[in-house]
Amino acid sequence: MPDFTIHGVHLTVPDRILRPRIAARLAAGAYEQFEAAAAARCITSGARVLELGAGIGFVSCICARGAGAENLVSVEANPHMRDVIRANLDANGHQAATLLHGAVGAAGAAETVTFRCAPAFWASAIADGSGRGEEVAVPVLRLADLFAAYRPNVVVMDIEGGEAALFDAPWPDHVEAVLMELHPEAYPAAMIGRIFDCLLRSGLVYAPDLSRSAVVGFRRVRE
Structure with a gap:
């Protein structure tokens, strides 16, 4: 299995999921570089971090x-990546x-959801009738329940378009920062406006120093 080192993180990636x-x-150290840089910039010792979509565990x-490993809860839906x-x-x-298996959903979501495990792991997502890959049922972990159980200060999110379901209600006050990768190919442009509006109503404003390309960051503004 190939080994890589990026920013001091040692990664082993099985051949079965590696693509050129x-x-x-x-190998170039460019994998998830913007998200990793933003996480390193805003996460401090003792912060409680909730990561939604762990990939191969690099940003994790x-x-x-x-933050300290004891303060990290990572969620991954793809059972082949655990x-x-x-x-x-x-x-x-x-x-x-802490590593949890499940797809993150909103209040009222079903108990399970069909998840498509694409041959390229980074393209795996909740099944929508398109794309290739094995389809499996995975448990739904409701965002409100994760907030209540772990009370994160920082949320890091890369869930391949699944974020569209998570911004119908304001986020709680204990969330001080949000880092997320947008997936505009997965939803209409108006959805990006809804995400920004929801976070603004929650007291979280766009942070240019944490943002680049599709990776966007938000920080809480307190009076």
């Missing part, structure tokens, strides 16, 4: 290194991090 384009980005390790994420967290000394 991602292998090249990993950045979060754990900044062992990869756990192994990469453990290999980097973050055994205390």
